[in-house]
Amino acid sequence: MPSSIRRALASIVALIVAVSATVVTSVPGPADAAPTGDLLGPLGTRGERIVDEHGRTVxxxxxxxxxxxxxxxxxxxxxxxxxxxxxxxxxxxxxxxxxxxxxxxxxxxxxxxxxxxxxxxxxxxxxxxxxxxxxxxxxxxxxxxxxxxxxxxxxxxxxxxxxxxxxxxxxxxxxxxxxxxxxxxxxxxxxxxxxxxxxxxxxxxxxxxxxxxxxxxxxxxxxxxxxxxxxxxxxxxxxxxxxxxxxxxxxxxxxxxxxxxxxxxxxxxxxxxxxxxxxxxxxxxxxxxxxxxxxxxxxxxxxxxxxxxxxxxxxxxxxxxxxxxxxxxxxxxxxxxxxxxxxxxxxxxxxxxxxxxxxxxxxxxxxxxxxxxxxxxxxxxxxxxxxxxxxxxxxRTYPQATAGRPESLSFDATTGAFDYTYRPDRSVSAPTVVYVSSRHYPRGYTVRVDGGTHRVTSDGRLLISADGTSPVRVRVTAK
Incomplete structure (x- = not known):
């Protein structure tokens, strides 16, 4: 195989790996529908965290x-x-x-x-x-x-x-x-x-x-x-x-x-x-x-x-x-x-x-x-x-339930910039749930997830799934 083709294939593989670790999505403004009741259920404590029945940090x-x-x-x-x-x-x-x-x-x-x-x-x-x-x-x-x-x-x-x-x-x-x-x-x-x-x-x-x-x-x-x-x-x-x-x-x-x-x-x-x-x-x-x-x-x-x-x-x-x-x-x-x-x-x-x-x-x-x-x-x-x-x-945009241990969180109410990092717990099967503010993104927003994937629900929340055990970083910015 010519070296030029090998280099091209290597570049493609590297790109695929990078994309799998970092997902960037442009999303329109969140819908106004109220969240469903799937975040209810009994709460308890685990160390310094409040946790739900799935083991997520609430x-x-x-x-x-x-x-x-x-x-x-x-x-x-x-x-x-x-x-x-x-x-x-x-x-x-x-x-x-x-x-x-x-x-x-x-x-x-x-x-x-x-x-x-x-x-x-x-x-x-x-x-x-x-x-x-x-x-x-x-x-x-x-x-x-x-x-x-x-x-x-x-x-x-x-x-x-x-x-x-x-x-x-x-x-x-x-x-x-x-x-x-x-x-x-x-x-x-x-x-x-x-x-x-x-x-x-x-x-x-x-x-x-x-x-x-x-x-x-x-x-x-x-x-x-x-x-x-x-x-x-x-x-x-x-x-x-x-x-x-x-x-x-x-x-x-x-x-x-x-x-x-x-x-x-x-x-x-x-x-x-x-x-x-x-x-x-x-x-x-x-x-x-x-x-x-x-x-x-x-x-x-x-x-x-x-x-x-x-x-x-x-x-x-x-x-x-x-x-x-x-x-x-x-x-x-x-x-x-x-x-x-x-x-x-x-x-x-x-x-x-x-x-x-x-x-x-x-x-x-x-x-x-x-x-x-x-x-x-x-x-x-x-x-x-x-x-x-x-x-x-x-x-505010914030994590309502986290499938792991939160490590850092910030939200800028002036710009809508949200930055959240957590260390996933693979024993928790339910997804991480992020509410996206209904006030701060009139022209929509962009989501970037490092170390995981996400989807957007009909009511505008983000559901995050980790790729592995490495920290997951979620960023939301206004368009």
Whole structure:
């Protein structure tokens, strides 16, 4: 064979090999059809990852929907999510909702669970699941109870009361009220059985939802306050209180697991986390499986501007605070080997929003945005909570399920450039699924896959299959 022909054949072989390792496809803009329900199913944990029933790493991009006022979760009330809201959220790539539930709603009278309220919760969970959206059940409180003008715990469950001369400064400063701190002590000591009543209520809800494919877990308590131990949390955190708090979480976990042994539970750090303090959860061994760390990421300066009218220029302090918060999150994961999900963050300032989003991407940590209310009241269509700059940042191209271990992730909300690398797990037969943003590619996009192949579904998602065990890199760029 002449050398010129041999060289030509060698070039062709090299080209074939290169093409098999790198696939570049030009794709028109993604369709608006909502994803199907094939990404549902039970979740669990594997080391620092949340995984689905196929063993894929799941990344959550979700929103909060929390009803804090009785009678709670009433379709058509302008807050509770409807089937049309679920379609809108799924079309924009959101795969989870943190649905606020209330101890006060679950057990409005001592020892009796309100089954009608439970049924309404189940209906919302199933409505979201029909569009491929999972639900995290968030046992929500702010200010402990209506006794202090807050919400969450029924008044019958707490014996402490404010004195007639005790001023109430309202949210968030009512947490410094002496009477509220004494009431929180009742919770942590379980002095009058309040944790047992709460555990019974959560178990009843868990039992009602057992087998419903849309349930992703139960968050045991939103923003728990340390009570009279709060001063010990500053300036370096409060390991003594956190040991007591962890025992409370373990007790509630046992109640939930008595109703469903596999139900994931989400533990928040005590709320001084939001005031820059680290969490000491996990200093003693967390014995339960399927426990996810559920911190929030708020900037104090920005929140004070919102709630107390401080100058917005103080938001310049947000970057160093975010850096500290995420170092604390990194410390928890390194110490415990458990996964994390940021279950609340949100701000009217796009820079503050983006600060959370970019830090979450760099760590491959999921998040749930505060807040999303229904757009639909009867036949009336309200404003889109994700319109404008907030929507441009929150609606992102991202890997919803990965057949392997994520290694790097970035998304540029200005250009739409997406870059993702993962190390495939050949024992996982289901494909990697990437949602392609419905907002960032008006003229279509180009996909490049190194180390694998892909196809595009009718709803615009990418399904990636690895060629081998080498890292797979997926890049999406706007045309």
């Amino acid at each position: 990344l959550i991009h979700g929103v909060n929907n929390v009803d804090k006022q009785a009678p709670y979760i009433q379709p058509g009330d302008g807050l509770t999510l409807t089937a049309r809201d679920a379609k809108d959220l799924a079309r924009q790539g959101f795969n989870a909702v943190r649905l606020g539930i209330s101890f006060d709603g679950l057990m409005p009278t001592r020892g009796r669970v309100d089954t009608a309220y439970v049924d309404r919760v189940v209906d919302v969970v199933d409505t979201l699941a029909a569009e491929g959206i999972r639900t995290l059940l968030d046992n929500h409180q702010d200010g402990l109870s209506s006794v202090w003008g807050g919400n969450g715990f029924p008044s019958w469950s707490i014996k402490a009361r404010p004195s007639k001369l005790e001023p109430n400064p309202g949210f968030p400063l009512y947490y410094i009220m002496p009477s509220m701190n004494l009431a929180w002590d009742e919770v942590w000591t379980n002095r009058y059985g309040v944790l047992d009543h709460l555990g019974t209520a959560l178990a009843a809800l868990t039992s009602a939802l057992k087998g419903h494919r849309g349930v992703m877990g139960v968050e045991l308590l939103n923003e728990p306050w340390p009570g009279t131990a709060a001063p010990t949390c500053f300036p370096f955190g409060c390991p003594v209180f956190d040991r007591q708090y962890q025992r409370a979480m373990e007790k509630l976990t046992r109640y939930v697991r008595g109703a469903d042994a596999r139900m994931p539970v989400y533990w928040e750090p005590n709320v001084t986390w939001n005031q820059l303090m680290p969490s000491n959860l996990g200093r003693s061994t967390i014995r339960s499986s399927n426990v996810v760390f559920a911190p929030h990421d708020y900037c104090i300066a920005s929140q004070l501007a919102i709630y107390l009218g401080l100058p917005e220029e103080f938001r310049a302090l947000c970057t160093p605070q975010h850096d500290l918060t995420w170092r604390h999150l990194d410390d928890f994961r390194a110490r415990t080997g458990r996964p994390a999900l940021v279950t609340e963050f949100g701000d009217g300032d796009p820079t503050v929003l983006n600060s959370t989003l970019t830090r979450a991407d760099s760590r491959r940590v999921g998040w749930m945005y505060w807040h999303y209310s229904s757009r639909y009241t009867g036949s009336t269509v309200g404003s889109d909570p994700l319109a404008g700059e907030a929507g441009r940042l929150l609606v």
